[in-house]
Amino acid sequence: MKVKTQSKKVNKAWLNDHVNDPYVKLAKKEGYRARAAYKLKEIDEELKLIKPGSIVVDLGSAPGAWSQYVRRKLAPEGAAIGELDGSIIALDLLPMEPIEGVEFIMGDFREPSVGEQMSQLLRGRVVDVVVSDMAPNLSGIESADAARISHLVELALEFSQNHMKKEGSLVVKVFHGSGYSQLVKLFKNTFKIVKPMKPKASRSNSAENFIVGIGLKEGGI
Numbered sequence: 001m002k003v004k005t006q007s008k009k010v011n012k013a014w015l016n017d018h019v020n021d022p023y024v025k026l027a028k029k030e031g032y033r034a035r036a037a038y039k040l041k042e043i044d045e046e047l048k049l050i051k052p053g054s055i056v057v058d059l060g061s062a063p064g065a066w067s068q069y070v071r072r073k074l075a076p077e078g079a080a081i082g083e084l085d086g087s088i089i090a091l092d093l094l095p096m097e098p099i100e101g102v103e104f105i106m107g108d109f110r111e112p113s114v115g116e117q118m119s120q121l122l123r124g125r126v127v128d129v130v131v132s133d134m135a136p137n138l139s140g141i142e143s144a145d146a147a148r149i150s151h152l153v154e155l156a157l158e159f160s161q162n163h164m165k166k167e168g169s170l171v172v173k174v175f176h177g178s179g180y181s182q183l184v185k186l187f188k189n190t191f192k193i194v195k196p197m198k199p200k201a202s203r204s205n206s207a208e209n210f211i212v213g214i215g216l217k218e219g220g221i
Contacts, residue, residue, distance in 0.1 A: 060134030146179035
């Protein structure tokens with residue numbers, strides 16, 4: 001019974017923190033599907049990654065908050081609907097409610113059929129920015145979780161090397177802990193500029209971090 005009581009306390013504490021979270025309130029007010037939008041917003045505003053005319057790919061896009069932010073950033077007036085100066089392609093294994101101006105592919109981007117859909121949407125163009133909020137279901141076993149996280153980051157890196165401009169940028173979610181330093185090293189071997197970041201919108205008690213790579217090195221990894 002103690003376990004259940006403790007679990008209820010933890011859930012109640014999380015719910016209380018969530019309801020009172022200023023970014024949750026702001027997301028609701030500004031029409032974002034999740035507070036995660038402000039993590040990408042802070043990264044982008046500091047590094048100026050997404051520019052008018054950009055082609056952006058959002059990996060692990062559901063529920064769509066990052067795509068919503070990109071869509072507004074590419075709109076001349078910053079609007080959630082209407083004119084768009086650029087292209088956004090979103091992918092996820094899970095379904096995602098439509099976002100005006102965002103082309104969504106449901107599936108695994110490693111699958112040939114999904115890759116073919118991507119090629120059709122790109123129409124020979126190369127990508128300016130790849131953003132990945134992909135995260136595995138964490139088991140609590142550090143070594144296993146680190147391997148899952150690393151695998152997703154490596155997939156995003158491989159995707160970027162295959163589809164992104166040499167001067168393009170990649171933003172990935174990582175977790176500070178086992179395997180983190182190896183991922184930073186991997187980025188440094190792949191990109192000319194590497195920026196590990198912890199946005200204010202990322203909860204202070206979370207191990208969540210982000211790594212940004214700008215400008216692919218010749219030869220890559």
